[in-house]
Amino acid sequence: MAGSFKNSLETGVIQVNMDGIPGDAGPVLTPSSPSSKYSKSYIPHLDETNSPFLGVVLSFWDNILGPRTRHVWRINQKNVLKSDLLSHITSQVLSCEICRDPYTCDIDYKFYNLPHKGVVVPGYVFSAKGTHDLAVHTLYVVLPSEELKYYLEVHETLDCCFRRLIGKLRVMLERNSFETSIEVFTKSLSECIRVLSLVHTSSLANNITISDTAFSPHHVLEKDFLAHCISSHLMTFCRSLVIGETAERINLVLYTLSMFNNQSERRCSTSFCVKDPQPYHHDFFLQGLIKVDNKSFYPMTEIVVSRYPTTIIDLTSRDVKQTQGYSEHVLRRYETIKNELICLQYGHFEELVVVEQDLHTSTAYPDTLVQTFVKEMYDLPESCNVRGAFIIQFMRMLHKRAQCLIECVKAESNDGTIPMKSPLLKKIRNDLQLHAEGDFRIVLATAEKLKPGLFCFVKNHKGKHDRDQSKNIEIL
Amino acid sequence: MFGADAAHVNFQFENQTQQGKTKTPDPLDYLFPKFIRTSPWLHTGYNGSTECLEDFIMIAEFSEQEGPRPVIIIPKDGGQNFNQNDFAVKILAVDHQSSIVEGFESTEDAQVVMNDPETDSNAFIHHIVLNDIQARGYVRPFCISYVTTDPLKIMKCYEEISSQMKKVARLMKFGNRLVFMRDLEKFQEDLSYTKAHLLISQSRTQNSPQGDNDLLNALNTLRQSMEEVKDILSNLKPLLQLDADLSERFQSYEREVKGHRHQHDTDSDSSSLKDFDTKDDHFAEKELSGSCTDRTSPIFSLFSKCRNQKPKVLDVSTIRGKRRFDRSLRGLHELCSWGAKEGLQKLRAFREFLKRDVSSIYVDELDLSSLVPDCGVLCFGSNTVGANFLSTFDSVKGHSCSRRKTPYYTEDHCGLNSLGSVESFKSLTSSFHSFFDDDTMYSAQSSMAETTNSAIPFHRNMSIGSENHEDSDIIDTAYDQEFIFQHDNSEEVNNEFSNTVESMSESVSNSLVNTLTNLSNVETKPAADSNIVDEIEHPIENHFLDEYYDVDIDKDLVCSAKGCKCHSKNDKSECTQSCCNGPKGTAAKEKKDETVNAENNKNVEKCINDPEKVLDKTCDNISGLNGPESDLLSSELEKNPKSKIADNLTVITKNDNQNVKDDMSTKTIENRKDEDQVNNRKESLTSREDLLLSGSPYKQSVNDSKDFMFSNKSLDSGFDLTSRHGNSVLTESQSSFGMSYSGITSNISNVSHRRSWFSHSSKFLFDGESTLGQSLQKVLSSYNNMQHVVYSLLSGRPVVVIGTRKHENSLREILQALSVFVPYTPKDGSVSLLCQVKQMKMVDIHKFQLRGLIRSDRKSVDYLLPKTCRRYLTLVDLEKQQICCQPYQGMLLNFLLSIHSKKKTFKSDTGMYSYIQLCLEEISSKVFSFYHGMTSSDIGMNIHGSSVLHKSVMLEASSEKYLGEVGVRNSDCKIIKYLSEVVKIQQIDEEFKSKYLTDAPAYPFSVNYQALQTFKL
Known part of the structure; x- marks a missing residue:
């Protein structure tokens, strides 16, 4: 779709094509223009009903047409984003970026609260390859206004995720055709959106009381081990990965540690669910993994690209380890993200594998x-x-x-x-x-x-x- | 858009040439992120310089003549290293009005957050659209933006900022709509007048086809315009009715202005009490003429039509199409009237609150959340929350600033809707809770402690040894401001009301706040804040004084019946009770409050009716009391270099004009007089005098109302009454001239204590170049053996700091520093400073925890503090440089020693202050363990049936044992026990209040005699 459109642009003939406008667009008061045309896709494997997101949109500054929506990932099928809303948001987000230097690698954050449209829109502005040349792009998420509170809670995590995603998207757009890029990018995006949607309903933010934790007399957890877990957890910015054999034990530790996290950190934490085990995702605060084959395999890439170091608690071996200190972690994280992009640039779409590095045991830093x-x-x-x-x-x-x-x-x-x-x-x-x-x-x-x-x-x-x-x- | 492209190309070109100089850029550079090491404090400012950029607020507009431009910057010198014009262009590049609507529609606000890595700035922008009859399309897009370099602040405090901005927008928009409606109505009148005029003049002249045609066109235009105006008006009116509370508020301001004018015209002779009024009168006149009186000769009113204004004939050709663009547009103050003033004031206060470090905002927030439930809180001084022994886990508010527990309001009031619509009008009914709300206040307060000239108009429960109503009085004094207009450096000086009011009010709030923090008597229980707030706000309503200073509109709006300024003896008990009632304010209580309030109103009226009488009485008192000492004091006064005090004045008002200061004092006095407002100008001088007088130590005293038994026969309450007028100086016998309270002559007492409050506070201000932290630092490092004194405070032993006038400054400092350690108890008046002449009696001992005494040269220490009392007191004698106290032997207070011995040095006072707070929290944490360890132990059960005495012995033994096990020894045991006792008493109190709606039975008090030791200070 985008391809044919591109052709029409190249011939310099602007075709007013009504096909691009969804039938339910409502009262469109302006005649349809090429700028209201965009490609659409869906985020696969997503429980739409529980997702707080309405959609994710990629738009860019077209040198001829100005702010233009390029692609929309629809999330909520019932509440489809209408094109007039999209063009409104797109022009809002992009208009003040006229003077932006397209060669900069910065990713700027913006946030719009548009009550008259009933949406809140966190967005990121960055440079990427447009239809011809570098253009200022923006990738924004549309949430209904009621989800503002939720958004504020997940803001930090979403920020980390999107910055990483945008880095990838930029490289993909540079190397591949738009369609291919979008196709590949959708995979990464859907993973992120899925986890973020998941914590909307089931996270540690709700309904965890102290009676669920090891501090309640109903549960038993060795005192020394617990102290190690807590101190290491606090040293690693309240981020921990708990690995164990049973979901109950994993969750007990997760719940206990969540007492030391604040509300938004709890929001960005998942308990371990046997029915629907989640893979480890970077930049979530508390996560659990089940131990397979008694072998210790850690999702190192994800751990390293997280913003903060992580404590890895192995419940079977009673090991409490943590990744490198923050000042080293920052460098390593940067290095890994950059390597990931370089791989991508050379056409390796697979996950970059980071070798496991020495982890400190928590006893390395005794505390009082x-x-x-x-x-x-x-x-x-x-x-x-x-x-x-x-x-x-x-x-x-x-x-x-x-x-x-x-x-x-x-x-x-x-x-x-x-x-x-x-x-x-x-x-x-x-x-x-x-x-x-x-x-x-x-x-x-x-x-x-x-x-x-x-x-x-x-x-x-x-x-x-x-x-x-x-x-x-x-x-x- | 094509133009935009040109700009783009141009920019690119510039950029490339720049880059070309250094090195050729890799075209793929943009793909890979750069490694940026964030620096915690240094930020790359505008033009690449690394500087600390303080947060500022910028109001910008999209002017139809000039395009985006900054309008007002708060503070005036804010954002100097920041390219404001570029920023204005950036944030106003897009039109935020909702796209296409038919007819007139009020535009909803929009909020935007953006970050700019180039300037390293983050901004929160609130877009509003104001209406202006002179503007194109009747709209004037404005935006208020908060700019900070802190990357976390905006998103972490999003809700707080958002709700504040909404409130400001609400104020501005409401004011603006009122103005717009008046304008429209006037326009409508003009139109119909023009129409009539045209018809009449046409009928008189000769008819010609050309003339007919013109007339027809003109009439057509008129008709269209009239229809349009009618349409807008019909849309606008319902919007205005939405906000009845705000309209009441603005009306009261207007009344106030009128009152002033009126009063100024007529009342100039009623100031017979002053004999030095001429100068001041002149002064006042000058000021007034610059503003109020100079305005359009018929009083401009937002609410009633101007009577004297005649409609005028309009030039039909200019109505439509031919707009004039040569005249400048109206400024914000003209557009919003009162709304702009209040809004800006709110913004200033808000900036002071938010400009702090995220860490302190966050820590304050944690403190706040731990204040619920309030009966289990152990607090120290003004803003240290030791621990909450009874937290319900759910009450933890983890993350955001604004979602604070507002225990005094039911959910619908404290409004979770803060996240709702941004439209300030839509959300106003529910979502308006300001950061002056009880809790936020608290955090604001602590900011006070850290910043000297913070301007948070914030007040906390400073139960300075007197009933709460006194608090409300002071605050009143500061709130009630009149309109004095002077030049502010903001850009619209051409408006009808000048901006001064804000700057003035800022300074008032400034000083007020400083005062509050600097007051040594900050004994607080933060949870009670909202009580106080209510209390404070109420009087304002009652007295319909215009508090320019915005207390908290929303509170005003929401809750309208608590407390009163003027408590008569009859309702006093009831009032205090309602005040003391914790967060569990039930509907029943509120009802009661209302009735109380009604009573109070009556009282107020009564008082108002005979202010003259009251004043006379006061004068009588003074003349009666003026003894031989008056000479002595006046000589004292002369010695006091006034210039120095004047210096102080400037110190305090810093950015503000000194006039402002004077105005503040004027205010005090005006308030004193409440409605009768006799001749405020003259009073201004009086109060100025007061301020000067306040240099004399004798002028200063904080009351402990019950303390003053003194020869005032006119009052059967036995309380001192003091009031000074003109040059009359206080006699020594009036020593206690501080606050006094009398149920009967409530107005008198209001007058007097309010004033002394004020002068008291200003005095504190004068000393208050040092913040709490600074005085702590000074005291702890320069005096020896302070740990013994602190031990006394923490173990419930009263402390008296005594000195002569020479020592006043150091005495204040010590009091201020020590007040940090005073644990909160429900007792009143636990911290005070006074000049005492009479002997202290045994009964007085339990009334205070920390008291400063300034003794006169003629009365010896031995006389003032008889031996019998001294046994139970810790005495710090500044003259002899001695401390007489029980020795401290323990570990808990070792931090004081190490600070003194310079083992620990803190470069900043804020660091030291937070460290001391931390130490107190650590002690509280121990108390926490002890408290729960003891209450949960079953010793009580085991000895069931035995005698009370036996039980107590057993419990005592078990607690000793417990403490021994924990490793707490010697004096530390006493601290721990006393502090847990404090919490226990609060709980008993709470129990009584919730069950029987009365105060707890007498506060238990025990004195124990122990051998005293004397230490060198």
Whole structure:
């Protein structure tokens, strides 16, 4: 469809073709123009009824026609996106991008709340190959206004997913014809949309109470192991993958750890469901996997491309491991994503396989915060409310600590102008009583989530090594 | 669009030439992401410079003459390193009005979030469309944008920002619609007048075919216009009726302005109490003439038609088609009238709230969510939430800022609809809860603590040793502002009402807030905030003073019956009760409140009726009291360098004109007088004087109302009454001149304490160059042995800090710093500063937790604090540099020692403050364990049946044992026990309130005598 349209464009004849407009477009007040024509497809294997999304749209700035919708992935069949709505949104998102440099690799985020249209639209603006040359594109998701709250909860995860997806899409469009690209891209997109739709209904955000966790007397989990899990979980920015043999055990740990996540982090977590086991998806906070053949296989690619490091908890071997520290993870993540794109550019559509790397065991960083917490927790009466309150208190104090750390680092480094040297850091740790490496990492991770860039700023005194690494990446 | 392409090409070209200089770009470069190391604080600003860009708010419009342009920036100097014009072009590039509609339609707002990696900025943009009869298509697209460099803030606080923007938009749009409707109505009149005029003039002149044709055309045009106007009006009217509350609010402003004008015309002679009014009168006149009086001579009103305005003949040719574009468009203030003022004010306050670090916003939010249920909360000082012992897990609000628990309102009020329609009018009835709502207030407050000149018009329960109504009074004083117009640097000076009001109100709120934070007596239970808010807002309604300062419109709107400014003795008990009632405010209670309110109204009216009498009385009092000491004090005053105080004034008002300050004081006094508003201009001078006077320590005192037994015979309540007028200075015997409360002469007391409140607060302001954190830092590092004092506070032993006038400043500092450690108790007046002359009695001891005393040179410490009392007090004598207290031996407070001994050094005061908060939270956490460990233990069961005494011994023993096991020893045990006691008492209180609707029985108080030691300060 797009091909024939392209031809008509090339001949310079603008055909007013009514076919492109869906019959149910409603009152279209302007005559149909070529700009209202676009290709459509569906996202396969999706439970539409539970999906909060109405559709995903790719549009671009046409040098002749201005903002133009290029492709629509319909998600909700009942509530089909109408072309006048799409052209409205497209022009909104793209119009202020006239002066954008098409050669930039930036992916800009935009968010539209259009109540008169009844939709909220998160969108990404980027450069990609258009019909002829580079053009400013935008990939946006349409959600009904009622889903705003849900969207705000999944925003961070969706952001990570879409940035990765757009990177791929750009390369595909560069190398292949539009149709092929869309076809391949649909696969990746549908995976992402499917998981995000899943957490709309079933995530850890709802109905998990403390009685479902290991802190309730009805469940048993070894205290030391639990403490390890929690401390490692907190060190890895509240992201964990739990691997076990039975769904109950996996879920018990997932529920317990979810107590330490906030609402939106719980929203982006899935419990393990035996009937419908989900593959691991990057940038979700808590996920479970069943152990197959007693072999430890970790979905390393997905783990590495996640924004934050991950704790891997093996319930059978009682291993609590975590991926590299955040400052190394950032580099590695970048490297992996770039490699993935390079593979794609050379025509390998398959997943990039990342070899498993050394994982730290959580005992590498002993901590006192969580140890004390768990001990005190079990001294408390078994009433769920009391224990729940205690967790809240613990998390509050953790965030207070993080706030202190941010304040101190800010003051000591003179708003980030003085690089953080070891003695300075030692002083701060001493002031805040973060002597144990584990404590420090936990607080630092909490702080990084509130102040992006802090972790690398504080933990970057390896200096030379790091720079070499980033140099390598540049060469790559 | 083709033009756009040209721009594109041009840009590309420029870009390429730039790149060409460095290196030839790889055409595939765009495919691969760059590695960006985010820096936590440094951001690449406009033109590549790395600078810290503070958040700012920009209001921009799409002018039909110039295109996109920035209109107002908040703060005035915000966004200097930011290309505002480019940004305006970017955000206003698209028309957000919904596409094609027939006839007149009010456009819905749209909200946009965008990030720009080039400038490293993130923006939240709220688009509104205002109506302007002079504009093309009657529309003026505006947008309000919040710009920040923080990548997380906007999305994390989306709901908060969104609801705030909606509120601002609502205010502006409502104001705008009123103006538009007036304009239309006037236009309609003009049209019909023109029509009549045409017909008449035509009939008089000779008929010619050409003339007939012209007439026909003209009439046709007129008819079309009239139809159009009629159509718009019919669409507009129902929209306006939607928002009755707001219209009431604006009406009250208008009344106020009229009142001022009127009063100024007639009441100039009623100021017989002042003898120095001339200068000020002049001053006032000058100011007024610049604004109110100078406006269109018939009073412009949004609500009633101008009587004196005659319709005029319009030039028919200009009605249609031939629009004039040479005249400038009306400014925002002209377009929205009151709406713009209130809206901008709200924006300023909101910016102060939101400009903080995400981490502190988030931590505050966590604190807030842990305030529910409030009876299990252990709080310290003004804004440290130690722990909540009884959290229900569900109440955790994890992520977003705005979805806070608003316990005082039922769901439909606290509005989950904040996410609903962006259309400010559609959503206003339900979704309007501002960030001044109880909870958000709280977070705002804590921001106060961190930033000196934050302007959050926010007030918390600062139960400064007096009944709550006093709080409402002060706040009133600050709220009730009059319209004084001066130049703001915002761009529309040409409007009828000048913008000053905002800047002024900002400064008022500024100072108010500062005051509140700096007040040493910040003993708070944040959960009670909304009570206070209600209380505070109410009086405003009751007194229909115009609070320019917007308290919280929405609250006003939602809940209309709580508390009152003027409590008579009769309803006092009831009121306090309703105030104290926790979040479980049931419908029944509300009803009661309403009745209380009604009573209060009566009282107010009563008081209003005889203000003169009241004032007379006050004067009598003063003259009666003026003794020989007055001389002494006035000499004192002279010594006090006024210039210094004036300096202080400028310090505080920073960006604002000093006049503003004066106005604030004017306000105080005006409020004092409530409706009778005698001659405010003269008063302004008085209050100025007050401010100056406040330099004298004697002028300052916070009440502990019950403390002042003193020779005021006119009041049987036994409370001190103080009020100063003119040059009359207080005698020493009036030492307590602070707040006083008298049920009978409530107005007097209102007058006096409000004023002293104000001067008190300003005094605190003057000292308040130091924030809570700064004074903490100073006190903890410069005084020895503070851990003993803090120990006293944490273990419930009253602390008195005493000094002479020389020590006043350090005394204030100590009080401010120590107030951080005062655990919240339901007691009133636990923190105060006063000048005391009379001896302290044993009965007084339990009335406070921390008190500063400024003693006169003639009264010795031994006299003021007799030995009997001193045993049960911790005494910090600044003169002798001594602390007399029970020694502290333990581990919990070691952090104080290490701060003092410089083992821990904090470069920033905010860091230190958060660290101390953290330490308090850690202690609370221990208390938490103890509390639940003890309550759950079954010792109580085992000894069932034995005597009470025995039981208590057993429990005591078991708690000792528990603490021993946990590793808490010595003095720490006492801290832990006392703090858990505090929570227990709250729960008992709560129990009583919920079950019997009364206060808990007397607050248990125990004194224990223990050998005292003297330490060097």
